[in-house]
Amino acid sequence: MGSGRWSTDVWTAADNYRRASGKSAFAYSDSGARKAHPALDPKGVTKRESRDSDEHPFSTPIAVLFDVTGSMGGVPRVLQTKLPQLLGLLTRKDYVTDPHILFGAVGDATCDRVPLQIGQFESDNRMDEDLARIVLEGGGGGQMTESYELAMYFMARHTALDSFSKRGKRGYLFLIGDEMPYAKVHPREVEKFIGERTEPISTEELVVELQRTFDVYYLLPTAAGHGGNRDVLQRWRGLLGQNVLELDDLDAVCETIALTVGLGEGTIDLDAGLDDLVDAGSSHRGTVSKALAPLQRNGVVRRGTLSVGTAKSGNERL
Amino acid sequence: MNEHVAVVDLGYGDAGKGTVVDALCDRGRIRAVLRFNGGAQAAHNVVTEDGRQHTFAQFGSGTLRGVPTHLTRFVVVDPLALAAEAAALGNPYELLTVDGDALLATPWHRAANQRRERARGGSRHGSCGMGVGETMAYALGHPHAPRVADTLSRTGLRRRLAAVESDLGPAGVPLDDVVDAYLAFGRTVAIVGTPYGERLLTEGACVFEGAQGVLLDEWRGWHPHTTWSTTTFDNVAELCGSFTRLGVVRTYTTRHGAGPFVTEDPALNLPEGHNATGEWQGAFRVGHFDAVAHRYAVEVAGGVDALAVTHLDIPDSCPELRICESYAVDGEPWTRIEPGPARDLGHQEALTARLNRAEPRTLSRPADWPEAIEGLLSAPVEIESYGPSSADKKFRNRIH
Numbered sequence: 001m002g003s004g005r006w007s008t009d010v011w012t013a014a015d016n017y018r019r020a021s022g023k024s025a026f027a028y029s030d031s032g033a034r035k036a037h038p039a040l041d042p043k044g045v046t047k048r049e050s051r052d053s054d055e056h057p058f059s060t061p062i063a064v065l066f067d068v069t070g071s072m073g074g075v076p077r078v079l080q081t082k083l084p085q086l087l088g089l090l091t092r093k094d095y096v097t098d099p100h101i102l103f104g105a106v107g108d109a110t111c112d113r114v115p116l117q118i119g120q121f122e123s124d125n126r127m128d129e130d131l132a133r134i135v136l137e138g139g140g141g142g143q144m145t146e147s148y149e150l151a152m153y154f155m156a157r158h159t160a161l162d163s164f165s166k167r168g169k170r171g172y173l174f175l176i177g178d179e180m181p182y183a184k185v186h187p188r189e190v191e192k193f194i195g196e197r198t199e200p201i202s203t204e205e206l207v208v209e210l211q212r213t214f215d216v217y218y219l220l221p222t223a224a225g226h227g228g229n230r231d232v233l234q235r236w237r238g239l240l241g242q243n244v245l246e247l248d249d250l251d252a253v254c255e256t257i258a259l260t261v262g263l264g265e266g267t268i269d270l271d272a273g274l275d276d277l278v279d280a281g282s283s284h285r286g287t288v289s290k291a292l293a294p295l296q297r298n299g300v301v302r303r304g305t306l307s308v309g310t311a312k313s314g315n316e317r318l
Numbered sequence: 319m320n321e322h323v324a325v326v327d328l329g330y331g332d333a334g335k336g337t338v339v340d341a342l343c344d345r346g347r348i349r350a351v352l353r354f355n356g357g358a359q360a361a362h363n364v365v366t367e368d369g370r371q372h373t374f375a376q377f378g379s380g381t382l383r384g385v386p387t388h389l390t391r392f393v394v395v396d397p398l399a400l401a402a403e404a405a406a407l408g409n410p411y412e413l414l415t416v417d418g419d420a421l422l423a424t425p426w427h428r429a430a431n432q433r434r435e436r437a438r439g440g441s442r443h444g445s446c447g448m449g450v451g452e453t454m455a456y457a458l459g460h461p462h463a464p465r466v467a468d469t470l471s472r473t474g475l476r477r478r479l480a481a482v483e484s485d486l487g488p489a490g491v492p493l494d495d496v497v498d499a500y501l502a503f504g505r506t507v508a509i510v511g512t513p514y515g516e517r518l519l520t521e522g523a524c525v526f527e528g529a530q531g532v533l534l535d536e537w538r539g540w541h542p543h544t545t546w547s548t549t550t551f552d553n554v555a556e557l558c559g560s561f562t563r564l565g566v567v568r569t570y571t572t573r574h575g576a577g578p579f580v581t582e583d584p585a586l587n588l589p590e591g592h593n594a595t596g597e598w599q600g601a602f603r604v605g606h607f608d609a610v611a612h613r614y615a616v617e618v619a620g621g622v623d624a625l626a627v628t629h630l631d632i633p634d635s636c637p638e639l640r641i642c643e644s645y646a647v648d649g650e651p652w653t654r655i656e657p658g659p660a661r662d663l664g665h666q667e668a669l670t671a672r673l674n675r676a677e678p679r680t681l682s683r684p685a686d687w688p689e690a691i692e693g694l695l696s697a698p699v700e701i702e703s704y705g706p707s708s709a710d711k712k713f714r715n716r717i718h
Contacts, residue, residue, distance in 0.1 A: 010425065010491055010499040013401035017502030020401075020409035055520060081505050085470070088418070092511025124521070128412065128508070281418070283471035 029136045037133035040104070040117040043195040047160040048102060050121040050171065056098035060171065061121055061161050062090075062261060063214070065104040065151050067177030068136045069112065071144075071225030076105070076136050078250045079176065084128045086254045093276050095262035101127045105134045106177060109147040109189040112137050116150055116193050118158075144226060148181035149203045150189055156210040158194070164213050172261055173214040176253070178226040180235040207239050215264055217243045219257075219291075221250050242294040252284035256291050263295055270295070322524045322561040324354075324554040325626075327531035328615040328695075329608075330573040333566040334628030336362025336379040337706055339527045343380030344708040349522030350386045351378030352515065354553040356529025356545070357394030357423060358403075359448040365706035372407060376400050378527050381413060385525075390515055391419040392553045394450045395466050397503035398425070415508045417515060418467030425496060426482045427452040429489035451546030456482065469504030472497065519558055526554045526561065532615035538657070540673060541666035543577025550619040564700065565615070565622035568629045569687055570639055571608045574601075578673035581605035581642045588636060606681060607641040609694040614655040616695050624700035627688055631704045640681035641690060647676040 036042075050061035064083060068076045083103060090099045100121035107115035114137050119130030155173055163169040185201040201209075210216060218236045222228050228246065236244045247256055255277050262268040268276070270292060274285050282288075323342060327333040339351060339362070353360075353376070362374040366382050376399065378387035389395055395416060404411060427449035434452070457463035464478040476497045483493055518524055528549060533539050535549040551563055570588060573579045582605035616622055633639050644653040655673075658665035684690030688699045702712040 010398060010495045013398040014495070014499035014502045016401040016405045016409075017499070017506045020404060020411060020506055084508055088508070088510035088514060091513045091517070092418075094513070124517075281465070281467040281471055281474050283473045 029134065033135050034113050036114050036117045036135060040119050040130060040133055042116050042118045042154050042158070043193060045118070045154075045158055045194075047158055048118060048120055049160045050100040050102075050162060051160075052098075052162040052166065056100070056123050058097040058167075059100050059121075059123070059161075059163055060096045060098055060169075060261075060265070061100050061102070061159070061163055061214075062086075062096075062172045062174075062257075063102040063104065063121075063155060063159075064174045064176065064257065065106050065118075065155075066175075067107070067146055067148075067179065068105040068114075068117075068134065069107050069146055069179075070137075071178055072221075073225055075176075075178075075221055075250060076134075079253060080131050080134065082251065082253050083131055086257060087124070087127070089254050089258040090261060093258075093262070093268075095258055095267050095273075096265050098123065099261075103127055103130045103134070104151065105136075106146055106148055106151045106175070107137045108145070109150050109186070109193060115147050115189075116154065118151075118154055144179045144229070144232065145182050146177060146179045147189065148175055148177065148179075149185050149206055150193065151175070152181070152203075152206055152210050152216075153185045153190060153198075153201070154194060155214060156206060156212075159213065161213060170212075171214045172264060173210070173216045174219055174257055174260075175216070176219045176221065178220055178229070178232060180232055181239075204239065215243070216240055217245060217260060219245050219247050219253070221247045221253075245291045245294065247287070247291045249284060249287040252282075252287040252291070255282055255284050255288045259288055259292055260295060263292070322519065322526065322558055323564050324526035324528065324551055324558075324561045325564050325566060326528040326549065326551060326619060326622075328533070328565040328567050328612050328619070328622070329531045329571055330533045330577075330579075331529075331531040332572045332574070333531065333568045334626070334703060335528060335566050336364045336374055337628065337703060337708075337711075338564070338566055338626045338701060339379035339525055340364040340366070340383065341701065341703075341708040341711040341713075342525050343383045343385045345713065346523060348380060348385050349524050350388050350518045351380045351525045351527050352388045352390055352518070352557070353378060353393045354390050354526050354528065354557060355392050355547045355549055357448065357450040357453070358396035358399035359450050360529035362527070362529075363706070367707050367709050375403050377403055377407060377410070377414065378525075380525065381407060381410060384413070386413045386415065388510075388515055388518055389414070389416045389420055390553075390557055391417040391512060392548070392557075393417075393420050394423050394453045395420045396423040396448065396450075397469070397500050399448070400503065400507075401499075411506055411508070415510045415514060416466050417512060418465065418470075418509045419512060420466045421453050421457050422464040422466060422468070422500070423449045423453045424464065424479060424482055425449075425489040425491050426486040427456060430486045452486075454546040456486070460485070466504075466509055469500045470509060472501055475500055475504075515557060524558075526558070532619050533611055535618070537661050537663070537666070538618040539666065540578045540670040541663050543575070543670070544666075552620075562624065563619070563622045564624050564626055565619065565695070565697065566626045566628065567607075567612055567691065567695070569607060569627065569632050569691075570629065570636075571605045571611070573603045573605075578670055578676075579603055579605055580611070580645055580673060580676045581608040581678050583638075586636060586638055588632065588639075606639060606678065607691070609641055609643050609691075610645055610653065610655060612695055614657065616697065618657050622695075622697045625691065625695060625697050626701035626703065627691055627699050628703040630687055630702050631710075633683075633687055640683050641694070642678040642681050643694065644679045645676040646679035647672060651679055652676060
């Protein structure tokens with residue numbers, strides 16, 4: 001026993017963490033990589049699968065794709081450091097059964113070299129490796145559009161979800177960004193980046209197709225370049241309705257996603273979820289509360305059995 | 319091996335838990351090493367076959383084999399020492415998860431610990447000066463003692479650290495610098511909830527790596543020369559329903575710092591590679607194999623399923639080395655240290671006084687050391703260790 005062989009001064013430690021996190025979180029991108037890591041390259045991928053297993057019999061797929069272009073500024077780097085905590089948050093309070101998490105990144109197919117990066121659904125910290133491999137392109141055009149439609153095309157047609165095929169239960173897809181999607185899916189881009197032929201599809205049609213298998217949410221961090229932009233908000237609200245959330249503080253991204261999933265699963269109501277955050281030492285109650293206000297449904301889903309037959313109306317049972 | 323194994327030192331620490339954990343990780347497919355007591359003051363030496371050497375403190379001793387470490391809620395986490403250890407290992411943060419409920423050691427705990435030991439002058443308890451016990455003590459009286467999950471939020475963290483500073487007095491370091499360093503820790507390490515540890519246990523065989531030794535246990539050791547930590551299998555039993563209980567002993571007994579040591583014999587020529595006199599702990603002491611104290615350790619630990627015996631290469635080079643099977647105290651033989659009631663420090667203190675009067679009664683030299691130790695401790699020897707690396711270990715394949 002008896003340690004103390006190393007320096008324990010606070011400045012050295014802080015510096016070590018800064019350098020270590022810089023290295024481990026962004027190693028692939030910072031090494032100058034200009035194409036998708038093989039583990040994240042969507043080209044030729046048949047399906048990204050979220051499968052039930054003996055250990056995780058009731059898998060719940062959760063995909064988080066974020067914009068890595070220039071307008072997002074430092075946001076992707078913050079996301080890369082924050083998102084590894086997502087799994088812990090989801091499991092700590094049993095918001096969701098057997099979460100499988102997939103990370104990916106969205107760019108601009110008209111001018112970026114890496115417009116689409118999609119990892120695997122993972123049920124343990126292996127997903128963090130995918131995060132570390134994401135190339136932060138930092139490009140993007142000046143027209144306030146990115147290729148979200150290309151990402152949504154991949155998620156609609158190249159995922160296989162046991163939760164959906166076995167139980168009819170949709171997964172969760174979170175898009176994090178600050179711009180609008182293009183108006184339609186371009187067959188030329190699909191061929192170039194995903195490697196298959198397709199027909200032109202309007203983004204509206206595609207969202208309808210995608211929503212068969214995923215509950216889709218758009219998170220707009222106000223810290224990003226076009227944060228709070230009315231046109232961007234309006235466009236996404238037209239596509240996704242109330243599932244467009246504004247996020248004041250990027251540090252609260254994991255909490256926001258976790259509570260959104262908890263609300264979607266009916267395992268919590270908003271107030272209970274916000275209290276959980278405070279209990280867990282999170283300081284983001286206000287931010288998350290504000291972000292999730294659009295999702296607050298009236299009334300709370302009751303767990304436990306409802307008595308049948310005593311009510312006057314036939315609509316009592318949820 | 320397909321079952322969880324808990325590795326516990328049956329002496330005063332330094333029996334060789336690190337090298338045993340490393341060998342287990344080399345041999346089987348281990349999902350993770352879980353730490354279940356102590357903190358940054360642990361020092362578990364591992365030497366791999368290719369010559370790499372590291373003294374593990376907060377990272378588990380399977381790290382050089384790529385086995386992940388999980389620090390459970392029973393560990394006192396020291397983010398400052400952790401940064402330094404991680405840097406020494408090449409920052410393998412991807413191999414580390416920390417329970418958000420674990421207590422945080424701070425520079426103020428450390429300073430208070432050192433002041434307390436300094437004030438004891440010549441009668442130091444043999445603490446490591448890392449503030450681990452001070453952190454445990456503080457948490458007992460302060461429900462809002464800082465915990466690992468606090469490092470995720472600046473305002474909450476600052477409030478809790480400021481409270482520690484105001485309660486324990488200054489430590490010569492500005493509060494905001496500590497806040498920054500601890501926030502950097504929170505951003506870098508994966509902080510998880512308690513279900514994560516439970517999931518690890520369902521995903522594969524895990525090794526529980528104990529710190530210190532049963533004879534230093536806060537409730538069962540020779541009070542007050544103990545550590546503020548549960549060193550028996552009790553914490554493991556709280557985390558895990560079923561596991562193999564592996565007790566580790568050396569062919570000779572060692573102790574850092576003050577406290578009873580009946581079989582101590584400074585005349586023994588036993589060179590020590592990794593342990594030296596520490597500023598806070600005092601001298602490294604050696605003596606003959608103390609079967610009486612080790613039997614007591616087995617009893618208070620609730621029994622062991624198997625033993626690992628380390629330093630089996632030493633008896634050959636030290637012909638004076640013996641095994642002590644019984645003590646004499648006040649002219650009377652004393653062969654069994656009977657465990658007292660649970661959590662009775664008065665009893666333990668009286669025991670300490672009695673041990674201070676005891677001396678070895680019978681010292682004998684066995685022909686077959688593993689066999690002799692098996693008989694004296696009533697448990698089969700599963701691992702024999704003849705040197706520092708995993709290649710120096712012999713597994714008898716009797717436990718599964």
